[in-house]
Amino acid sequence: MSKQSAVERAARAAAEFGGAADAVDAAAADVFGINRTDLRILGVVMDGPLTAGQVAAAVHLSPAAATTAIQRLVARGYLTREPDPEDRRRAVVAPTASARELAERIYGPVGEAGAAQMHCWSAAELELIADFLERGRAMQLAHAARIRELAAQPGGGRAISQE
Numbered sequence: 001m002s003k004q005s006a007v008e009r010a011a012r013a014a015a016e017f018g019g020a021a022d023a024v025d026a027a028a029a030d031v032f033g034i035n036r037t038d039l040r041i042l043g044v045v046m047d048g049p050l051t052a053g054q055v056a057a058a059v060h061l062s063p064a065a066a067t068t069a070i071q072r073l074v075a076r077g078y079l080t081r082e083p084d085p086e087d088r089r090r091a092v093v094a095p096t097a098s099a100r101e102l103a104e105r106i107y108g109p110v111g112e113a114g115a116a117q118m119h120c121w122s123a124a125e126l127e128l129i130a131d132f133l134e135r136g137r138a139m140q141l142a143h144a145a146r147i148r149e150l151a152a153q154p155g156g157g158r159a160i161s162q163e
Contacts, residue, residue, distance in 0.1 A: 014136060028106045032099075034076065037061070038069050042078060042099060049092035051084065060148070 001009070029039040037059065044050065044058040056066035070093055073079040078099040084092045095103070118126060 010132075024107075024110060028103075031106055032076075032078070032102065034073070034078070037065075038073055038078075041066070041069050041073060042095060042103065045079065045093055045095050046100070046103060049082075049084075049094040051090055051092055055093065 029036050040059045052067050056063045074081055079093045081091050081093050084090045
């Protein structure tokens with residue numbers, strides 16, 4: 001296989017992997033009965049309680065939009081809102097036990113299957129895969145920031161006329 005063919009295959013596989021991960025998240029959102037933004041919020045609070053401002057920053061939402069989403073998730077029984085033990089003037093949100101249980105039922109088998117697949121590669125191959133994924137993630141996040149900047153420019157969200 002030529003280098004160009006290998007590059008094209010790897011790029012296609014990475015895009016398809018992203019699409020497959022997106023399909024898993026879409027199915028998970030359906031099971032939770034929530035939208036994808038709310039699912040992203042659940043994902044970021046699974047590691048520990050966060051303030052609404054921290055949630056907003058983590059998922060790139062305005063504070064008002066994050067608060068609205070958090071209220072939806074609290075109403076559905078997926079998040080709790082409690083006073084921050086370090087600063088009682090603010091609140092933190094955390095997943096409920098039922099949200100954690102459902103997330104584990106959904107994503108646990110995905111993680112187990114992925115870990116099982118990784119055992120077929122050598123440590124050196126896994127290092128290469130991890131490097132590829134880490135660099136790819138950094139590149140994608142840099143381009144996401146660049147694209148968000150386009151939206152902030154005058155006319156950034158509108159199609160350019162081809163006249």
